[in-house]
Each structure stands twice: as C-alpha cells, then as structure tokens.
Amino acid sequence: MSERGKLIVICGPSGAGKSTVISRVMQTDPSIVFSVSATTRAPREGERDGVNYFFVSHPKFQSMIHNGELLEHAEYVGNCYGTPKAPVLDSIEKGKSVVFDIEVQGAAQIKARCPEAILIFIVPSDFSQIEKRLRGRGTDSEEKIQGRLEQARRECARAKNYDYVVLNDDPDRAAEEIRSIILAEKCKMANRKHYLNTEVSVS
Amino acid sequence: MSERGKLIVICGPSGAGKSTVISRVMQTDPSIVFSVSATTRAPREGERDGVNYFFVSHPKFQSMIHNGELLEHAEYVGNCYGTPKAPVLDSIEKGKSVVFDIEVQGAAQIKARCPEAILIFIVPSDFSQIEKRLRGRGTDSEEKIQGRLEQARRECARAKNYDYVVLNDDPDRAAEEIRSIILAEKCKMANRKHYLNTEVSVS
Numbered sequence: 001m002s003e004r005g006k007l008i009v010i011c012g013p014s015g016a017g018k019s020t021v022i023s024r025v026m027q028t029d030p031s032i033v034f035s036v037s038a039t040t041r042a043p044r045e046g047e048r049d050g051v052n053y054f055f056v057s058h059p060k061f062q063s064m065i066h067n068g069e070l071l072e073h074a075e076y077v078g079n080c081y082g083t084p085k086a087p088v089l090d091s092i093e094k095g096k097s098v099v100f101d102i103e104v105q106g107a108a109q110i111k112a113r114c115p116e117a118i119l120i121f122i123v124p125s126d127f128s129q130i131e132k133r134l135r136g137r138g139t140d141s142e143e144k145i146q147g148r149l150e151q152a153r154r155e156c157a158r159a160k161n162y163d164y165v166v167l168n169d170d171p172d173r174a175a176e177e178i179r180s181i182i183l184a185e186k187c188k189m190a191n192r193k194h195y196l197n198t199e200v201s202v203s
Numbered sequence: 204m205s206e207r208g209k210l211i212v213i214c215g216p217s218g219a220g221k222s223t224v225i226s227r228v229m230q231t232d233p234s235i236v237f238s239v240s241a242t243t244r245a246p247r248e249g250e251r252d253g254v255n256y257f258f259v260s261h262p263k264f265q266s267m268i269h270n271g272e273l274l275e276h277a278e279y280v281g282n283c284y285g286t287p288k289a290p291v292l293d294s295i296e297k298g299k300s301v302v303f304d305i306e307v308q309g310a311a312q313i314k315a316r317c318p319e320a321i322l323i324f325i326v327p328s329d330f331s332q333i334e335k336r337l338r339g340r341g342t343d344s345e346e347k348i349q350g351r352l353e354q355a356r357r358e359c360a361r362a363k364n365y366d367y368v369v370l371n372d373d374p375d376r377a378a379e380e381i382r383s384i385i386l387a388e389k390c391k392m393a394n395r396k397h398y399l400n401t402e403v404s405v406s
Contacts, residue, residue, distance in 0.1 A: 120390075127401045153401040164387070165395035177390050184367070184387030187323075187380050192368035198330045198356040 005031070005097040006185050007088070007114055008178070009107045011159070012122030013152030015130040017168045021122060022101055024175035032182065033091055035100045038064065041079035054084060072102065072109035083110070097182050104155055118185055120178060121159040122166045127152075129169075208234070208300040209388050210291070210317055211381070212310045214362070215325030216355030218333040220371045224325060225304055227378035235385065236294050238303045241267065244282035257287060275305065275312035286313070300385050307358055321388055322365040323381060327372060330359070 012018045025032055038054040040061050049055050056064070061080045064070050073082030083100065091098050100110065110117050124130055130152050134145050159165075164181050168174040185191075215221045228235055241257040243264050252258050259267070264283045267273050276285030286303065294301050303313065313320050327333055333355050337348050362368075367384050371377040388394075 121392075121399070123398050156399040156401045159399055160392065160396065162392055164390040165392055165398050166390055167395075167398065177386060180383035180386040181390055183380060183383040187367040187369055187384055189363065189365055189368055192370075193363060195326050195368050195370065196324070196359045196362055198359045 003095055003186055003191065005092040005095050006182050007092065007098055007100070007110065007117035008032075008120060008182060009100045009102065009110050009117050010120045010122060010178070011102065011104050011107050011155070011162070012168075013130055013155045014148050015133040015152065016122045016124055017133070017171060017174075018101060018122050020171045021166070021168055021174040021178065022099060024171050025099065025178050028175065029179055031095065032097045032099055032179070035083055035088055035098050037081050037102075038070070038084050039079060039081045041081075071113055072106040074103065074106055099178075104158060118164070118181065119162040120164045120166055120181060121156075121162040122168050122174065123156065124168050126169075127156070206298055206389055206394065208295040208298050209385050210295065210303070210313065210320040211235075211300055211323060211385060212303045212305065212313050212320050213323045213325060213381070214305065214307050214310050214358070214365070215371075216333055216358045217351050218336040218355065219325045219327055220336070220374060220377075221304060221325050223374045224369070224371055224377040224381065225302060227374050228302065228381050231378065232382055234298065235300045235302060235382070238286055238291055238301050240284050240305075241273070241287050242282060242284045244284075274316055275309040277306065277309055302381075307361060321367070321384065323367045323369055323384060324359075324362040324365040325369045325371050325377065326359065327370070329372075330355075332372075 010018060010022060022034070026034055036050065036052070036054060038056050038061065040056060040058050043049065043053070043055050047053065058080070061073075061082065064082065064084065065073060069085055070082040071085050071088060073080060075081070083102070083106070088098050100107070102110070107119060111119060124133075131145070131149055134140060134148055140148070166174050166177045166181075213221060213225060225237070229237055239253065239255070239257060241259050241264065243259060243261050246252065246256070246258050250256065261283070264285065267285065267287065268276060272288055273285040274288045274291060276283060278284070286305070286309070291301050303309070305313070310322060314322060334348070334352055337343060337351055343351070369377050369380045369384075
C-alpha cells in the first residue's frame with residue numbers, strides 16, 4: 001500500500017476520556033502510530049527516551065525551535081514540550097497515520113503548518129459526564145473542578161472549526177469512529193484521483 | 204441513537220465487483236439498508252415485491268414521476284426504473300443509512316435533489332482487472348468487451364466530482380472502506396455541532 005498516512009490531531013476537554021480512547025485506537029490498528037513529543041522535563045520513573053518522550057536539554061530544545069524542527073511547541077510549568085517534525089513526516093511517507101494528543105493551542109499550530117491535518121474533537125455524548133468524571137476522581141477541590149469545567153466549556157466553544165466530533169460514551173465505539181475517520185479520509189477523491197486514470201493499464 | 208442516517212450512492216464501472224461489495228456491507232452492518240427500486244418490468248422467478256423491487260404498472264410509474272414521488276428514474280430497454288422517495292426518507296429519519304446501487308445518471312439526479320447524498324465510486328485498484336473480469340465471464344464477444352471497457356473509461360473520467368473512491372482489490376476491505384465512510388460522515392462537525400453545546404447539561 002503506497003498511500004500516505006494521515007496527520008490526526010485529537011483534542012478534547014479534560015475529563016472526556018481522551019487518552020483511553022487513543023490507546024484503544026493504537027492497540028487495534030498497527031498502521032496508526034502515536035507522535036512522541038520532545039520535552040525538557042526530567043524523565044519520570046519508567047519513562048523511556050524515544051518511547052514516552054524525547055528527553056532533551058533546554059539549549060537543545062531552543063535550537064530545535066530555531067532550526068524549524070518542531071511542528072508545534074508550548075511551555076507548561078517551566079518545561080517545554082514540542083512535536084519533532086522529522087519522525088512524523090517519515091511515518092506519513094511510510095503510510096502510517098500519526099495521532100497527536102495535544103492541547104488546542106498546539107493543534108492550531110499544527111493545522112497552520114500542515115493544512116492537511118485532520119482535527120478531531122472528543123466529547124462525552126453528554127457534557128454532564130465531564131463533571132461526573134472530574135468529581136469521580138475525588139482529588140480536586142470544588143474550586144478546581146469549577147475551573148476545569150469552565151476551561152472545558154471554553155475549549156468546546158472554540159472547537160467549532162474542527163473537522164470531526166467523536167463521542168466518547170464508550171471507548172471502543174469512540175476508537176472505531178477515529179479509525180473510520182482515518183480510513184475515510186484516505187478514500188477521499190483528492191487522495192485517490194489517480195485510480196480513475198484508465199489510460200495506463202488498459203492494453 | 205438519534206443521529207440521522209446517510210444517503211450513500213454507489214457507482215462504478217461494470218466489472219468493478221460492485222454488487223458483491225454492497226452485499227458484504229449489508230451483511231455486516233444492520234444500520235445500513237438497501238434502497239429498493241420501483242420498476243415496470245415483470246417480476247422474475249423468485250423476485251418478491253417490496254424486497255427486490257416494487258413492481259408497478261406503467262400508469263402507476265408515470266403518476267409517481269408526476270407526483271414527485273421518485274428521487275431518480277430512468278428507462279432501460281423499454282422498462283422504467285426509479286427510486287421511491289418515501290421509504291428512503293423514512294429510513295434516514297430512523298437513523299438507517301440507505302445505499303443506492305445505481306447508474307451514474309441516476310446518481311447525478313439524486314445528488315441534485317439531495318445535496319447531502321454521499322457519492323462513492325468503486326474501482327478495482329488496477330483498471331486492467333476490469334478487463335480481466337469481463338473476459339473471465341466468457342460470455343461477451345470481443346466487440347462487446349471493448350464497448351464495455353470504453354464505457355468504463357468514460358464513467359471513470361466523469362467520476363472526478365464524486366466524494367470518495369473505494370478500491371475493490373478485496374471485497375471485505377472495500378466493504379470496510381464503505382462502512383468507515385458512512386461512520387466518518389456521521390462524525391463530521393456539521394452533523395455534531397450540538398454536542399459542543401455545553402450550556403444545557405452543566406448544573
């Protein structure tokens with residue numbers, strides 16, 4: 001199969017169950033790979049370089065930005081995170097689709113640099129499930145929960161320019177929706193016009 | 204699931220293996236139904252009214268055209284064929300997607316009346332397979348084969364405005380592509396914007 005892979009950017013509010021859905025997608029389709037980010041933060045126990053993250057120094061990260069080696073980058077709590085371009089483009093050329101689990105700002109950066117990227121927004125079928133999940137964790141104060149809910153509302157409001165909405169009322173069903181989106185995108189006329197060329201093969 | 208079904212128009216040149224692929228789609232997904240055409244031709248042995256076709260008289264067919272009850276219609280060898288609108292719209296409202304196996308002219312009529320219809324063109328991954336299949340049947344003269352190939356070339360050339368191209372190098376893989384297209388179309392932002400509305404459900 002010589003078809004190019006797709007860039008799949010997956011966003012969604014905290015509490016939408018995004019990471020579970022993404023891991024189900026990976027488990028069931030070997031032609032879909034996960035984008036490994038570069039970060040300046042120290043590895044946590046069990047984290048492996050090149051698997052969980054590419055662990056790099058601050059000067060190295062700055063030079064990656066400077067040399068245009070990152071598709072997107074952002075800073076959180078004093079650490080830098082970014083998506084190295086080369087492994088992504090390499091995977092796509094080999095026909096692998098690459099999934100990004102990133103924040104909405106990073107998603108906007110990727111869409112700006114790679115207009116062909118497909119933006120998927122994951123939501124629970126009922127928004128009240130987000131509140132339920134956040135409360136279910138039992139770790140956050142009421143103030144923190146209200147803050148996260150407010151952020152989730154803002155993210156949903158800004159997601160109207162995304163290409164697809166995936167419902168996570170069930171992680172397996174949501175994973176099937178994502179796999180279907182990737183396959184359907186490959187079937188689009190723009191990607192397969194050459195199959196309508198009847199001149200070459202008819203003797 | 205309150206989501207509306209989709210109108211899926213499937214075309215493709217003779218010899219592309221279309222009917223096999225469509226029957227695989229039906230077998231594996233009960234939410235996808237086949238559109239039953241009306242015809243003025245007499246039932247063949249084993250054909251049942253309302254299952255294979257709606258068998259109607261010529262005057263009845265003319266009145267269906269006159270009353271706007273058909274989504275598309277055409278005449279072949281003195282018999283009229285057409286797609287009754289009511290059962291299609293009824294299925295869609297119930298969340299069933301309706302698949303049409305029709306000629307390119309009928310497809311154009313449906314797209315004109317229902318712009319939301321999704322047009323899929325089925326081709327073998329290599330056009331020379333069409334020739335192989337036509338010859339493999341062993342029933343047609345060389346002249347007839349050349350005529351069919353010429354028609355297949357014309358149909359392919361006109362298919363560039365279709366939405367998707369499905370490759371039938373393997374009927375099961377092709378059926379999976381069609382199911383994925385239907386599911387992905389349901390996930391499009393235009394159909395799911397209401398899920399981003401966070402006002403209703405947060406207390």
